[in-house]
Amino acid sequence: MTLHDTMIEMGDRAVAAERQLTTLGTRRKNLILEAMADSLDASRAQIKEANARDMAAGREAGLSDAMLDRLLLSDKRMDTMISGVRALVALKDPVGEKISRWIRPNSLVINKIRTPIGVIGIIFESRPNVTVDAAALCFKTSNAVILRGGREAIESNIALVNALQAGGALKGLPPHSIQLITTLDHDAVRELVQLQGRVDLVIPRGGKALIRAVTEQAHVPVIKHYQGVCHIYVDVEANQAQALDIIENAKCSRPGVCNAIETVLVHEAIAAEFLPKLDERLTAKRVELRGDEAACAIVPTWVPATPEDWDAEYLDLILAVGVVPTLDDAVDHINRHGSHHSDGIVTTDEAAQTAFNQQVDSACVYSNASTRFTDGGEFGMGAEIGISTDKLHARGPMGLEELTTYKYIILGDGQIRT
C-alpha cells in the first residue's frame, strides 16, 4: 500500500471512530480515561524500555543534551503524565453543552449545542508526553485523533499509544479513536494535512520550518501553535521597580518556553534612567543584552542588535532592547515583529493601557504582569493542548472547550418557510 493509501485508510478509520465517539456519554468517557491511565501505569516497563531505545538512538545520532532531556521519560515524568490523564476525569465535559437556545416567532426551537470538532491531526516534536496529553484531551472532547510525533521519539510514542489503546479498549474505546503515524516518511505530514473530508483540523506545534510546511501544504483548517516572540513595553509612566521585576521574571524564570519575552521596548523619555538599571539587573542573571543604537548609546557594553534580532525567538538568556519615541511606535513594533502570542505594557497611565490593549494584536495582552502567565493551568483551564497563535476559532491557551465546535439543532412540528 502506498503512503497515500495508508493515510486515506487512517482517515477513514478516524471518521468511523468519530461517529462512535459522538455517541459516548461523559460517564463512559471517564471510565475509559481511568482505564487508559491504569494501562499506562501497568505498562511502565515496556514504555521505559522503548524510551531507552529512543535515548540510545538519539545519543548515537548526536542529539544535544537539551534534546535528550526533552526525550527522556523518567519515572517522575511518567507519574505526571498519568496523573494528567486522571485529572481530565474531574474536568467538565464541554460536549453536549447547550450554548444557547431560542424560540422563533414560528415556534421553531433553535438549540446551539457544543459538539466535537471531529478528526484532529496533531503534529509535534520530541517530547513524548505530548502524545499522551493530546490523545487524552482529544478523547475527553470526543474527537478522534491522528498523532504525528517527532522521529526521535518514535519507539516511546508507539509504546504509549499501545498502552492507551489497550487500556481504553477494556472499557469500550472505539477502535481507531487514537491513531499514531508510525512511518518516518516526511511526506506523511503533507498527506495528513491534505486529507480534506476526513480530517477537520490540524494543530501543528513547533518551530518555523514545521509551521511553514504545514500552512503551505494544508488543504484542511489549521490552528498554529507557533513560536512566542513576546514583548514588554516600559511606558514613560511605568513603575520602574515593577518593570524590572516583570522583565526579569518574563525573561529568566524559564527562557526556553514560548511565553518568555525576547524583546523589551522602552520609552525614550525614561531610557537614560531605566536602561542602566535593566543592565544591572539582567547581567547579574547572565542575560546577554542586545540594544538598538539609542540603547547602546546609553549602555555601551551591550551588543549592537542586527535586524534579525527583532524577529528572533532566542529561547535563551538573550534579550533585545529597543528605545521607542512613543507608545504608538511600540505597538507598531510589536504587531510587526511579534508572533501575536503574549505582549505586555508596564504603566500606571490608564489611557496608555487602553490604547495598548486595544491595538496590540496578540492573543494575550498584559498590563503590569509577566507574560509567563499565558498557560492553560495559570489561566485556570485545568488542561491545555497548547497556545494558539492564530486568531480564528481559538486564540491563546486552548483547553477542552477550544477543542469543540457547535451545531444548530432545530426542532419543529412541521414548519415550512413561506
Next chain:
Amino acid sequence: MTLHDTMIEMGDRAVAAERQLTTLGTRRKNLILEAMADSLDASRAQIKEANARDMAAGREAGLSDAMLDRLLLSDKRMDTMISGVRALVALKDPVGEKISRWIRPNSLVINKIRTPIGVIGIIFESRPNVTVDAAALCFKTSNAVILRGGREAIESNIALVNALQAGGALKGLPPHSIQLITTLDHDAVRELVQLQGRVDLVIPRGGKALIRAVTEQAHVPVIKHYQGVCHIYVDVEANQAQALDIIENAKCSRPGVCNAIETVLVHEAIAAEFLPKLDERLTAKRVELRGDEAACAIVPTWVPATPEDWDAEYLDLILAVGVVPTLDDAVDHINRHGSHHSDGIVTTDEAAQTAFNQQVDSACVYSNASTRFTDGGEFGMGAEIGISTDKLHARGPMGLEELTTYKYIILGDGQIRT
C-alpha cells in the same frame, strides 16, 4: 508594479486601516454607516450607469438570463441594499463585548474580550449587492475588508465601492478600510489567499471550482461558504403528511438556493406507501424525480439515479430519492454525500431524533421542519455574511458575532510567575 507587489501593498494598507478601525467606537461607526447609505443613495445614477455597462458586456458575452438577472441592479434592489446598510446601525456591535472575566488566586484579572478578526478577504461571484453587504458587515465589526467580486460585475462593484468610500470618508472612515480588487487577473485570488501576516481570514462564497482553488492555494485561514447538498430523511415513524409538506417546501419554494434540498431518503418499511404520495405531490410541482433501484421499483416512471446524482447540487427542480434500510444508513449517506450544511429528519420517534441530531455532522440539523430556515434572518441574527459549511470558528449562518474573534486582556499589579 507587479500583481504580487500590488496585492502586498493592498494588504499593508488594510493592516494600517485595521489598526485605526480598532480605535473607532460604536457611535462613530454608526455615523459612518449612515453616511455610506446616504452616499449610495446619492450615487444611484452613476451606479446604475456602471451596472448598465456590465449588463451590456454580459449580454455580449452571452451570459444566461439567470446570470443577467443576478447581475442587474434595479431600483428595488438598490433600495434593499441601502436599507440593509441602515439596518446594521440598529444591530448590536459585538466588538469590545466582555465575553467573560475572572480573577485568579494571585489577583490577576483575566478579561476575554470580543475583537475584530482583522483583515478579511471576501471572494464572491456575480451579484453586486454582496459587495455592499460584505463591506458594511465587515465595517460594523471593525474589520478591514478586501473584496474580490465576479468579473462580470466589475463596473458595478467599482461604482458601489467608490460610493461607500466617499460617503464613509465624510464621517471618518479610515482610508483603505474597504478595498476592491479591480484587476481581472485570475492570479489575484492566489495572491490574496497567500497574504499571510496581512490577511487574517478569507471567505470564499461560491461553487466547487472556486472553493477548490482557494483551499488548495490558501496559506491563510479560510471559512468556506460552500454549496448546499441538503437532505430530508423520512423515518419509519414519520408523520407522512408533514413529510410531504416539508419536502415540497424544502425543494420547491426556492430551488436555486443553498438551503434547498437535493436528496430525500426514505425508510424502506414505509417506502411502498410513501413514495407514490411523494411522486404525486412533486410531479404536480414539475419536479423531476431520480430514484435508486428500490425507489424506481416502486415508482417505475422515475429516472434511474446515477452515482453522480447523490453528490449533485441541482439548484433546480430535480430531486434524488433513495430508500434506506435503517436510520444508520441514512446518517451514513448524509455524512458521506452531503455538504455539512442543513439536513433534516421527519419522525415522531424521539430516540431516532436524538441519534440523527447527534450523528449527522452538519451545521444545521432539523427535526420536522424545512431546511429552508438556515438563514441569518430566519435565525433572528439580523444580518449575515453567508452560511459557513466549515466546522471551525463559525458554522452555519454567520452574523456579526461570527465576524469577530477574542483576545485576553490581563490586568495585573506586578504579578510574576514563581
